Amino acid sequence: MNDIKIIVNSLLLYGAKTELIALGIVVAAIIGLSVFWALRETKKNKAEKNDA
Amino acid sequence: MGGTKKLKPAENIGAGWLYFYVHFVTEVICFYCLEKQVGDSVFLWIFPFIYDALAFVPQSVIGYISDKFPKIQMGSIGIAMMAAAGLAFWLGFLPGKYTALIILCIGNACVHVNGAEVTLRCSDGKLSHSAIFVAGGSFGVITGRLLAKSVIPYWAIIILVLTGIPFVMLAEYYRKSADKSENPCKKFNYANEKIPAAAVIFLTVLIVAVRGYMGYGIPTSWNKTVFQSVMLYVAMGVGKAAGGILADRFGVKKTAMVSAAAALPFLFLGDNLMLVSLIGVMFFSMTMSITLALLVSVLQKTPGLAFGFTTIGLFLGTAPIFFFKFTTTLSNCIVIAILTVVCLVVMQFVIRKDVKAHE
Numbered sequence: 001m002n003d004i005k006i007i008v009n010s011l012l013l014y015g016a017k018t019e020l021i022a023l024g025i026v027v028a029a030i031i032g033l034s035v036f037w038a039l040r041e042t043k044k045n046k047a048e049k050n051d052a
Numbered sequence: 053m054g055g056t057k058k059l060k061p062a063e064n065i066g067a068g069w070l071y072f073y074v075h076f077v078t079e080v081i082c083f084y085c086l087e088k089q090v091g092d093s094v095f096l097w098i099f100p101f102i103y104d105a106l107a108f109v110p111q112s113v114i115g116y117i118s119d120k121f122p123k124i125q126m127g128s129i130g131i132a133m134m135a136a137a138g139l140a141f142w143l144g145f146l147p148g149k150y151t152a153l154i155i156l157c158i159g160n161a162c163v164h165v166n167g168a169e170v171t172l173r174c175s176d177g178k179l180s181h182s183a184i185f186v187a188g189g190s191f192g193v194i195t196g197r198l199l200a201k202s203v204i205p206y207w208a209i210i211i212l213v214l215t216g217i218p219f220v221m222l223a224e225y226y227r228k229s230a231d232k233s234e235n236p237c238k239k240f241n242y243a244n245e246k247i248p249a250a251a252v253i254f255l256t257v258l259i260v261a262v263r264g265y266m267g268y269g270i271p272t273s274w275n276k277t278v279f280q281s282v283m284l285y286v287a288m289g290v291g292k293a294a295g296g297i298l299a300d301r302f303g304v305k306k307t308a309m310v311s312a313a314a315a316l317p318f319l320f321l322g323d324n325l326m327l328v329s330l331i332g333v334m335f336f337s338m339t340m341s342i343t344l345a346l347l348v349s350v351l352q353k354t355p356g357l358a359f360g361f362t363t364i365g366l367f368l369g370t371a372p373i374f375f376f377k378f379t380t381t382l383s384n385c386i387v388i389a390i391l392t393v394v395c396l397v398v399m400q401f402v403i404r405k406d407v408k409a410h411e
Contacts, residue, residue, distance in 0.1 A: 016098040019150075023105050031364055034112035034357065041354050042249035 064174040067226035068184035071167040074127065074216040074223070075185055078163045079192025080199065081134050081213040082107070085141050085156055087200030101374045102150060106157035107164075108367035112360025114158075115165045119354040122231065126169070127220035130162030135210050142206035161363075163216075168359035170223045172348055174230035177239025179304070183296020183341035190289035190337075194282055237355050240348040242304045244404050249350040255398050256346045257365040262391045263339060264369025268377075269384045270333065271323040280326060287330040291337030304342055305403040309396060311338035316392050320385050339395075346402060 082103070090099050118126050137156035140146040146155075167185045175181035199209065230236045243252045275284055299307040315335035322329025343365075347358035378384045 019098055019102065023102060027105055027109050027367070030109050030113055034116070034360060034364065037112075037116050037354075037357060038253055038351060038361065039250060041351055041357065042253070045249070045350075045353065 064176065064226050064230065065181055065184070067170050067174050067223050068181035070219045070223040070226075071171055071185035072188035074131075074163060074219050075167055075188035076192040076195070077213045077216045078130070078134065078160055079189045080196040081138050081209050082156060082160050083193050083196030084200045084204075084206075084209045085138060085152075087197050088141065088206075089153075097374070099153060101371075102153060103157055104367055104370055104374075106154055107160040108363040110158065110360075111161045111165050111363040112357055114161050115168070115356025115358070115360040116354060118165050118169055118356040122169075122227075125166075125220075125224075126162040127166035127223070128217055130159045130164075130166065131213055131216050131220065133159030133162065134213050135159075138206055138210040138213065142210075163220075164363070165356050165359060166220065166223075168344070169356050170227045172240075172344075172355040172359070173236040174226045176230075177237075177241070179296035179299045179341045179345050180293075181296070182344055183293050183299075186296075186340055186344075187289040187293035190285045190292065194285035198278065198282075235352060237348050237352040240345055240352055242342075242345050242404055243349040244402055247402060252350045252402055253347060253361060255402050256343050257361050257368070259339070259395050259398055259402075260343050260362050260365025261369035262395055263336070263343075264366040265372060266336070266369075266388050266391055268370065268373045269388055270319055270329075270336070271381045271384055272329055273323050273381070274326045274329060283326065283330060284333060287333040288337045291334035292340045294334065295338030296341035298338065299342055299345070304345065305399070305405060308339055308342045308399050308403055311335045312392060312395055312399065316389060319388065323381060339399075342403075 086100060086103055090097070114126065118124060133155050137152045137159060140152035140155065146152050168182060171181040171185045196209075243249075247255075272284065275281060295307060295311060298311075312335075315332045318328055318332025318335060320332075322332050340362075344359060344362050347361050348355050351358040351361075378387060
């Protein structure tokens with residue numbers, strides 16, 4: 001473990017906790033939405049392929 | 053533009069070069085502003101992290117909007133937003149410490165998405181176009197950083213980014229020509245058809261994330277001067293462009309596997325040898341356009357969304373760097389070796405066998 005330097009504490013200490021939480025929520029929401037759209041698109045493409 | 057004729061794929065390479073420049077000026081203003089704000093302050097380290105998150109992740113949403121509403125001029129909107137953000141950083145007229153940064157990030161995302169849309173749609177299944185577009189960014193990153201440390205003022209950088217608008221408008225000509233076809237990305241067929249599309253997306257994002265993480269862990273003890281930093285970014289840019297060009301010439305799978313495997317010895321042996329290391333960095337950067345082509349292969353009708361997944365992967369790969377890092381070269385090398393093997397195995401399964409572009 002000596003080879004790994006953890007720096008998360010210093011980030012939070014400097015007062016960026018609120019920003020990190022807000023950012024986490026935004027990122028998770030966007031990724032979730034993107035995955036939903038991608039799955040819908042791939043499903044649509046598969047159905048079109050089968051029809052053809 | 054009503055009489056836009058259908059151009060041949062070889063003629064469409066112009067779109068790649070136009071967006072090479074647009075991508076270049078985009079990164080120049082972004083990294084100029086970031087470097088000016090961040091400097092050496094530890095507290096302001098959160099700035100690059102927010103930049104990474106908000107410039108990379110929303111590209112999937114913006115890309116999907118661009119796919120569904122192609123008349124929205126994302127490129128011009130993005131450039132206008134970045135110029136406005138530059139102005140706000142310069143004059144400080146916007147409230148809140150992150151407002152200008154958020155505008156800069158969204159502007160950056162819009163330009164990237166449009167660049168991907170244009171180059172993918174008019175490439176006729178080739179990788180060179182998007183690879184050339186992507187390569188421009190590396191040159192922009194180092195130029196922006198260096199300019200921030202010079203006496204060049206904000207207004208000069210704002211004018212520079214605005215020079216991208218005519219290039220964006222010219223590139224629209226290529227897109228309109230390509231969009232005459234019902235599905236311009238239908239020749240992107242590089243993914244293994246036996247693997248479900250959802251799995252291809254997941255595994256390709258994994259490759260991008262792993263490569264993104266590795267990019268920060270490459271041992272470069274030799275990198276101490278400005279010239280050496282410039283050379284590092286030049287090698288990255290050349291590698292990204294070469295990856296697409298070689299994939300078109302020799303086949304996607306061959307290029308992906310050979311470049312990923314060949315990068316390892318050069319990267320490890322080049323810790324103190326710049327030239328050896330640069331060869332490794334070039335090989336390492338070659339998979340960029342290949343992963344994009346894989347995602348477009350399963351999301352042919354939404355290339356903007358596909359591009360967004362590569363940037364989500366990049367964010368997921370680079371985010372850990374902000375929280376922990378390996379402090380010895382040996383541990384770094386071991387991690388890089390393991391991750392490369394993971395990438396090779398995944399690529400072996402995900403990429404279709406011996407596919408050459410436009411076959």
